[in-house]
Amino acid sequence: MKKEPKLSSLIDKAVFDYGLIEEGDRILIGASGGKDSTALIHYFSNRIKRPECKFEYKALNIQSDFAFPFPEKILNLFNEWNVPFETLNVNILERVKPGQKMNCYWCSTQRRTELLNYAIKNGYNKIALGHHKDDILETFLMNMIEKGELSTMIPKLKYEKYPVMIIRPLCYVNEESIIEYARKEGYLGFTCTCSYQDNSTRKEARKKLDLLTDGDIQKKNHIFNSLKNVRRDYLL
Secondary structure, eight states, rough: OOOOOOHHHHHHHHHHTTSOOOOTTTEEEEESHHHHHHHHHHHHHHTTSTTOOEEEEEEEEEEESSSSSHHHHHHHHHHHHHEEEEEEEEEGGGGOOOTTTHHHHHHHHHHHHHHHHHHHHHOOOOEEOOOOOOHHHHHHHHIIIIIIIIOOOOOHHHHHSOOOOOTTTTTTOOOOHHHHHHHHTTTTTTTOOOTTOOHHHHHHHHHHHHHHTOOOOOHHHHHHTTTTSSSGGGGG
């Protein structure tokens, strides 16, 4: 079996292919304390040391009123890596409208809004999120099955109404690679465990993706590549 490239090499390739990091960028990274965003932040902490890389970055944690505190071990790693870091406390529960149920999607939307507002207010032109290849493929299946459309999260998204771009430097990275990397670095066990967690649609999409690919990374890569190799003549 062909060996997967190193995580940093895959991110480098995504950055090059999509022009995700450019000279003069001020990039805000969403920091959840989980394996994905932590791996992404570790990459940024190393990339900033390269002489040719002239950009700024900062990690921002949106701390909701019902979530556990940001993991101390991750904070210690950020200090070790010299990561600029800030926590913003936000009351998300009070935003839930009467009759509305708190869920992962709602919470994620509110945290994304806070990241966007912070970026605009403080002059950041890009927001980096920790979505990896499996997230992109799961979203593709969800949109196809639930919405009846061929779409997914893309590596580079420019907002029409705001002077901010969303980038996803982990787009070429399989989740298994991040798990292996996080295990090696000693922070694999940190993830979202809030009492309102309800992400059944994505969990079902994850099961469907595993059924389609038998968990084979190469097959997942083929599905991902198909999103860039669309034969429009053979679509309705």
